[in-house]
Amino acid sequence: MDPMDAIKATYFQECDELLASLEEGLLALEAGEGDSDTINAVFRAVHSVKGGAGAFGFDRMVEFAHVFETALDAMRAGKLDPEPEVVKLMLRATDVLVDHVQAAKGEGAVDEGRAAAMADDLAALTSSEAPKPAASEAAAATTDEWGFAPLKFDFGDEASAASEAKWRLVMRPAPQMYAKGHDAALFLRELARLGDAQVSLDASALPDLESLQPETPYLAWTVELPASVEEAAIRDVFDFVGEDCPIELTLEGGEAPAAPSAEAPAADMQALLQAVQDESSPETSATVPPAAAEKGSADKGAPKGAQGATIRVDLERVDRLIDLVGELVINQAMLAQRVAESELACSSSVAIGLDELEQLTREIQDSVMAIRAQPVKSVFQRMPRLVREIAGATGKQVRLVMEGEGTEVDKTVIERLSDPITHMLRNAIDHGLETPEERAAAGKPEEGAVRLAALHRSGRIVIEVSDDGKGINRPRVRDIAVEKGLIAADANLTDDEIDNLIFLPGFSTASSVSNISGRGVGMDVVKRSIQALGGRISIASQPGKGSVFTLSLPLTLAVLDGMVISASGQTLVAPLTAIVETLRPKPEDVRALGPAGAVLAVRGAHVPLIDVGVALGLRHAPIDPDHGVVLLVESEGGGRSALVADEIQGQRQVVIKSLEANYQRVDGIAAATILGDGRVALILDVEAVVEKRLNERHAPLAKAS
């Protein structure tokens, strides 16, 4: 990759993070949870985006970000109150800024009209409130183009130093800085935007023309900025260069110099404060107002502390590591198998060493998986914008409540969560919520609430999308299903079964096709993509009160704790999370039901018996449950079933190898794995097996198997 492209890629990556924190901050403000730190963080985010945009020459983005920043600056200065209306406008401005970034990436375009209108709205916020930032900016920009730029070398002027504290910044570009596409001119331009910058040039290192190396920097600059400019804002300008352009930043008027880089800022600020307080001589006149100094230190402390030390690693590397660890687990299982076959005593040193190796392998695996685990926040944070846009398009008032954003799940799962959630939210707003008038008529608040929640439940991640709308219109759903030939007109369906009709392919309830949802690619697509991930989706609806869509997914697509069973000579793995208990049934507990079915009495309740071999088509006749073992499994909805297998071999952690990626999707099978003896074993999709058998309860046996 071209070095410039690499830098740009890094910038865009940072943009995504900055924009996310911007939106997060604004949402906090909207919820009334923000304080001055939040406003500062929001301001910094916009500022950093703008800074990078300037460096890469994305002029339109700079223009827009500048207007946005000016408004935020007014808010920061307390001249603009973060009222709900203002924050809402800023949230929409964030959307425009996101568009700008996307456009700069070459993905999508900016709606110029919208951007211009937004810029005007933002400018209107500040024009009445605070003309100051704009004015000083203008003043800086319109300094006589031909003429005089003050060259100030004279720092000994005590009178002026005494009257006003100043930041003094010395920047000395390193040789590699220009080579990487940076330019001192751009930094100086950025600094000039921050406030009234007095720039002076140090050309003392410049050699004579003949011996000059044209690509080696010799010049250094000293920039003076008013103390009112935030230190973080100044440092932000140099965010992208780091060591390539060493800077020294000092607060003129105090004695102690600040650290040349961001290291140990607190200690330095303390020294500075100390110096300020100790200083009594009027000649040196340390006039840093302690308040300003404290502000600086607080500003620095908060974001730095919150970040923690992280590194960016190519996902590919992590994936390779995970693959390797998977191989390690398989290899370790094979080794264990060999040792077992060699019939060494359990207490032999080899067996003990192997046990330790197993524990270690497991720990390595857990740690490696943790690297890839990410909070679902990265998906959730895209949703507020979506909700705003759908709400705008449908004319409904929607409040989105998000919970459990910190819930962690494997990255491979995260990436594929976005589409289903988007679809479910669209569905909830478009079909679930009523219009404000309808809601008012039904005695509900005009603003509808949509809740998006993530939580861990028994080794799976559960995502719930609920609304307080009208719920599923069951008679209508039934009518449509009959009309489309999906069910027989005289079919006798439970409420649950009717609700689940909406997951059938080709089902769409919207009487008019809107461009938000209801193009016939509705919930069946969601269901299929969820199932492809080994997940399930269910719905619960109460007429007039709303619906809850619940989808549950495995936490990872890489490993699984399973029970190894055999049926008809095949080795299968049942996910441990689904199994409630295992038992050997007594003959008297098994009762026949219908021509082929049977139920098992377990502690007073009857559960359907399902022969695993038959369910998978491995044999035609079920084995006698007395001779097999029964796995009592619980499905998502809470219903229990009893799976009959020939025997249980043991419990083990297995590495999931996708069948879809290597072969194709098979009903009833979630994936495959490689066992210790090198054989391939299929991993059962317990839910699908149960569902399949229950749905076939009325069908003839021959067809079922």
Place this chain on the structure above:
Amino acid sequence: MLRLSPVLDLGAAAPLWRGLCEARGAAIEIDASQVERIGGLCLQVLLAARTQWRADGRSFAIVQPSAAFADGVRLMAAADLAPQQEDVQ
């Protein structure tokens, strides 16, 4: 007469330097009317050249500076490069 190219960035520094080295020994007028952007590296070449011409006792002048050129050198605190005619000492 030397005409500055529109973009005076990293890539333009070496050609500019060569051009100036070759032009040594005679009075020079540099046309900055086409400049759209000037960076730190080209600035230092121009500054070194000016010092050189002064030392050589020749006239060194940048004429018709574009607004971008004037603005650029002003930002980098070298505004005196743009407007005034540098006289022979």
